[in-house]
Amino acid sequence: MADYEAVDDVIETVAAVAPDVRAGLPGRRLTEAGVENPSGETVTAADVHADELFFEALGAIDGVVEFASEEREAAVDVADGTAGEDGLAVAIDPLDGSSNLASNNAMGTIVGVADAPLPAAGTDLVAAAYVLYGPITTMTVAREGTVTTYVIDGGEMTAVEEDVELPDEPVVYGFGGRVPDWPDAFHDYAREVESELKLRYGGAMVGDVNQVLSYGGIFAYPALDSAPNGKLRLQFEGAPIAKIIEAAGGASSDGERSLLSVEPTDLHQRVPVHVGTAEYVERLEAALAD
Template sequence: MNDKLGLPVGTTLDRFIMRKQEDFPFATGELSQLLRDIALAAKIVNREINRAGLLDVTGAYGQQNVQGEDQQKLDVIANIRFIRALRNGGEVCTIVSEEEDDVIQTGNTKGKYIVAIDPLDGSSNIDVNVSIGTIFSIYRRVSDNCTDGTMDDCLQSGTRQVAAGYVIYGSSTMMVYTTGNGVNGFTYDLTLGEFFLSHPNICTPKTGNIYSINEGSFNSFPEGVKQYVNYCKDNSYSARYIGSLVADFHRNLLKGGIYMYPQTAKAPNGKLRLMYECNALAFIVEQAGGKATNGSRRIMELVPTELHQRCPLFIGSTEMVEKVEEYLKAEVEVN
């Protein structure tokens, strides 16, 4: 099986990035190197995760992040690893991380890129060996080079992304990313220390029979979401909810389905973060033929006003996302 450039399954990530460089609007090598830096950090984090049970790095760290969520020890470790790789790589001027209150200036004032990252999504699941992941979003800076990045550099809409991806650490470790020319997945071979192309040109099904949502919050869902969940049950859809965003998204991307995290009474603006969770996955799913909205608007058209802004998310197979939008629109019209 080959991709559109004739690269066979089993091609290394480095070779794939090199061959794909001509697809980038600014093909001078920096974005290629940045993707390699992220892959390197992912390999290191994968090692730490696989040794977590033996090195006493599972469990809570004893502090909370800016969202008021308890940090896990591996949250802190992953955050350090990715920041260090991005700083040392030299291509990034500013980083937005879930684990940091403010932006991180790398000191690379000539760096052309901004990275927004969730270093370890779903980390509370580590203790019970459930799949977790890393999510990243990459933007070109809009400010002049030779200075630190600005808030204008960071607060760009998802339509301005030049690349986005995720790494899933599970039964196998995979890196999936897009630069706006389709979606490709790479599986990590631990024995060789390399990511190899395993899922070329990923296309998500137009519809599916899997719905993923935390039904424990059903009573506080918007009425339109309740009706859609009941529609899924009436049509014998399968409920699949891991509670790890990357894992739920990855399964639905490959098999067809919808992931939903609506606003609730407890989280009136939704829970997921726009900049380093929703935008990245929205870019990926659209490139794979799917759809991502906040229930009424395309996720990537939302312009963030703060670093850790939250928003509802409905993402996955196009027909399924459009169906839940119909229920939500009907709810608004009734009210």
């Protein structure tokens, strides 16, 4: 049984740290850390800074026993006990879209809170959230079956929209990966979608998903010919975003099933990610099954 007070503490702590993450971006705009993360991607100094801030703050919460980050090889025990029995596990992408620093485009933070040891299945998530560092810093949170969007100002959260749901009339789409690397079935599906919806793709999952949540439609980073499991991580990106989108009345899929139903096998496991308006996700699964 989740410690709901600790869940609140995690969400409030993410909000409190977010302004410090944002404030640290200008001085680290073009600086690489000189290392790669466990997924083989170049790490920026901003990634490292954000990871350290969140690790220090979240690891100190009474009720959190395990912390994992996209920037760390393994989960870290931050207190005695086992997640699910004695406390919560937190998995975080500290700075989603950090490659956008060079062009000064949107970035974000993604967090999943699990009532089970990591790697945890999406069904073990008791809360999920993303912070969007846009013109305004906002945080969208899913817990107890509902979605709420907050404005973050000075580390304080103010709810600006409750019971968030995807609009009935979808408007936008955003698909990742190089077009020549898309499998034929996805390519054919994309050609249909682009005749119906408007393209919105900025290179940071949080920003692109927020477009879909705001206007309806679909975001996808599909399986690629060169990367059959896609690019995004189940633990740090796929499952938390799926929890938010599904709680808002949408759907998620790895191409065959809900991302919340994908069995985790590795902390840094990659998975194809498709999230958005249920009709478009269902059509995608049908197209990939043909």
